[in-house]
Amino acid sequence: MSGTHNTVSLRENALQLGPRKKSSISDPLVSYGRHFGRTVHALANVQALITNGLLRMGELSDSPDVFFTAEQRREHKVFDTLMQSVPGLEDRLMNGTEEDVAKIVELIQKGASSARSDDTKSVKGPILEWITPHGQHLTPPLSRNVKVDRGFHHERTGKLLCSAGLDWNNQEIKQRLKSGEVTIAGDQWPVFLYRDYQYDSEDPWKGLFQSSLLVKAFKHIFTSPSSVEKEPTATRAGNARIHGMTRVTPASIAYVATQVRFALSSSSIFSRTDTVTDSERFYNSVLELFEDPDEQNEVDDLLVWWNRQIFPSYSSAKRTISKDSALAKIRERRAAMKAAAASASIAAQTGHGHGPQGIGGE
Incomplete structure (x- = not known):
């Protein structure tokens, strides 16, 4: 990687539909892949996602975020979510052989692709x-x-x-x-x-x-x-x-x-x-x-x-609190009062003055 580049050049775009591959083996990774496709990213190219993610974890781990494009940062968030959602996946990827990694990629991609295909068929009639x-x-x-x-x-x-x-x-x-x-x-x-x-x-x-x-x-x-x-x-x-x-x-x-x-x-x-x-x-x-x-x-x-x-x-x-609600205003006021009290306490301790008495009526 050249230090003159503003962005890191990774391989394929991982957030585009990857190749469909078939596997005859049933594996828990297929199930995780199905859920990943439905809830994290349906059209990810898992091969590129994992390749780029491992690069970020390895030789590019010291590169600051500003070196990556917005799309690359978004892609890495998807990779992180995948790592967190599959128990032990990070260890398997970091310590496995190239063949192990290729098999993991194949199974997760198979899960995402098959879930999408199954759901397309399932929704068509109802x-x-x-x-x-x-x-x-x-x-x-x-x-x-x-x-x-x-x-x-x-x-x-x-x-x-x-x-x-x-x-x-x-x-x-x-x-x-x-x-x-x-x-x-x-x-x-x-x-x-x-x-x-x-x-x-x-x-x-x-x-x-x-x-x-x-x-x-x-x-x-x-x-x-x-x-x-x-x-x-x-x-x-x-x-x-x-x-x-x-x-x-x-x-x-x-x-x-x-x-x-x-x-x-x-x-x-x-x-x-x-x-x-x-x-x-x-x-x-x-x-x-x-x-x-x-x-x-x-x-x-x-x-x-x-x-x-x-x-x-x-x-x-x-339920999220509306910015203009009474509760939001109450919390905003309480935070301001606490900040004022903290400032007054610091000032009193350092001898730079005395804070107001009885803040908040307490």
Whole structure:
């Protein structure tokens, strides 16, 4: 590494979909890989992620953060999360042979890829029931197994996939979407992400990622298909229970949203090179919003909302406190009073004056 470079040149981008490999051996790492894909990063190239991560832990361990790009720092956070989520993984990687590391990579990648594939198949049929208004039928009917009539070819799926801000009821827009003359990029988000499928251009956070469709799909994937319409039971362990998952992660919301978006589309195969569904760009754009420091208050509130939908035992005491609430003001005032008291105490001890008496009435 040259000292004149501002950034470290690592190998492949680890946060892009890696190669699919098959393994005939069942291993706990496959299970960890499945959960990693669903809750940490669905499209990571595990080979590049681990290679770059080990470089950072080894020969680049003394390099300060400023030497790495924002993308490389984000990538390393994903690597750290993987290390923490799999018991003993760091030791196995640091002390194993090249063949050992290659096998670990293969198994984790297999888990992430197979989970995504399984969930894509699993959601494809039930989603038709979830999008059918109560007491009504889809007209014309849609097949549970064949997707060619979905997407912008059908009134219901087309309306849900229509980009927030576009008017599906505008016949010209509808026709151009149906014909493929206009395509919607992955970072142009569809209206199904919003509560009641209503987008407010004046307040784009209002109801975002709070649609009943997303909640049903999340329960289907993470708790159990039977929990979609009722409280989950303990008789059959869902994916969340198997992995000790007690709260929703931002990446798990992005993952479910990506699965729902694909299920509504007319595309038959999930592929990163599919420019029609543009799933990879969609997934990453959602993650970028969730990781934006300027949006953390809204993201924290959203996670509290999600945890209440999915995990009934989630305590309401964990609700985030609004910056402008009375409680926030009380805590702010108390912190100021404590700081003043501490300053007065230091001043008194060093002989630079006497602090105010009876701060806070105590």
